[in-house]
Amino acid sequence: MGPVAQLQTINLQALKRGCADEVSKLLGAAEQNGIFYLDLTDEVPLDGVPDEIDRLSRSLFGLSAEEKMRFDVDKLDPYKLNGYKPVGRNAGGIPGQRDGFESYAISSNPDSPAPPVVAQFRPELAEFQSICLDLAQVLFESLSVACGLPKESSFQACHSNPALNLVRLLRYPGALAPDNPHFSIPQPAHTDMGSLTFLCTDAPGLQIQPVGSSDWLHVLPKRGHPVVNLGDAMKTLSNGRFQSVLHRVISVPGGGILGAEDRYSFAYLLRPEPSTPMAPLPGLGSVGSEGEPVRTCEEWVSMKFRALRA
Numbered sequence: 001m002g003p004v005a006q007l008q009t010i011n012l013q014a015l016k017r018g019c020a021d022e023v024s025k026l027l028g029a030a031e032q033n034g035i036f037y038l039d040l041t042d043e044v045p046l047d048g049v050p051d052e053i054d055r056l057s058r059s060l061f062g063l064s065a066e067e068k069m070r071f072d073v074d075k076l077d078p079y080k081l082n083g084y085k086p087v088g089r090n091a092g093g094i095p096g097q098r099d100g101f102e103s104y105a106i107s108s109n110p111d112s113p114a115p116p117v118v119a120q121f122r123p124e125l126a127e128f129q130s131i132c133l134d135l136a137q138v139l140f141e142s143l144s145v146a147c148g149l150p151k152e153s154s155f156q157a158c159h160s161n162p163a164l165n166l167v168r169l170l171r172y173p174g175a176l177a178p179d180n181p182h183f184s185i186p187q188p189a190h191t192d193m194g195s196l197t198f199l200c201t202d203a204p205g206l207q208i209q210p211v212g213s214s215d216w217l218h219v220l221p222k223r224g225h226p227v228v229n230l231g232d233a234m235k236t237l238s239n240g241r242f243q244s245v246l247h248r249v250i251s252v253p254g255g256g257i258l259g260a261e262d263r264y265s266f267a268y269l270l271r272p273e274p275s276t277p278m279a280p281l282p283g284l285g286s287v288g289s290e291g292e293p294v295r296t297c298e299e300w301v302s303m304k305f306r307a308l309r310a
């Protein structure tokens with residue numbers, strides 16, 4: 001399969017207890033590649049919720065193409081926060097080829113248009129989002145303590161009221177692949193734009209390119225341990241101290257895509273509050289030191305989307 005990334009495993013209970021060793025392990029992971037396993041095996045409240053999201057995903061992607069296309073993300077939301085993206089809409093990981101996954105973004109706003117199956121799972125989605133937001137706050141608080149930040153200008157303070165968050169379901173169809181070398185990198189290399197992403201899957205295929213390396217390393221799934229990666233917003237807020245790692249999904253045996261089985265994954269994505277200045281937090285750098293105007297998170301996101309479309 002190729003080399004495997006040896007990611008740190010951070011124990012949530014230890015962070016909640018304020019265990020200094022765990023906090024410094026988290027800081028190390030944030031600084032090294034910004035990606036780690038979060039050990040939730042002691043978290044009783046999580047029980048079963050990820051399985052419900054997986055069930056929703058399988059029902060939703062099982063709908064007909066016409067039904068899914070009624071919720072085309074590019075028709076519903078210019079910022080892609082709600083709706084369906086079919087296979088092949090974007091560039092793939094191989095020059096000249098298209099992407100090899102379908103995805104569905106579910107906005108946290110229960111009034112957003114969505115197929116009935118989403119409405120049916122709203123209680124589970126709300127629970128999942130609330131659990132993830134709580135987990136994220138524990139991580140932000142620990143990172144703020146590790147960086148010596150005061151509460152009023154901390155990572156958690158940028159995500160309180162209400163930060164933008166959504167659930168993204170992904171399916172990489174196995175049937176596309178067997179004789180189709182173009183789908184060997186169905187999700188092209190990218191960094192995540194927001195603050196952090198919780199990624200849940202039981203299938204291999206995810207790879208990261210460690211900072212300063214040209215190698216790609218596999219991130220293997222670990223039961224009860226979502227993969228957490230920090231995004232570009234945390235890199236900016238931390239003045240480049242934390243990393244937002246380049247990652248992609250490739251076809252591997254047992255990971256769907258190659259062979260008949262499909263690969264499913266889902267992610268919880270979180271961004272800072274729209275009014276957050278996208279600049280180092282006071283205490284981590286001087287604002288506007290590069291001579292660039294400081295944008296709010298909202299302006300920054302829309303600028304990035306314009307750049308993507310250019």
Ligand SMILES: O=C(O)CCC(=O)C(=O)O
Nearest residue numbers: 170192201206249265267
């Ligand atoms: O499917 C995966 O494992 C990765 C998904 C991902 O990187 C993303 O949605 O940003």
Ligand SMILES: [Fe+2]
Nearest residue numbers: 190191192247
């Ligand atoms: Fe990603």
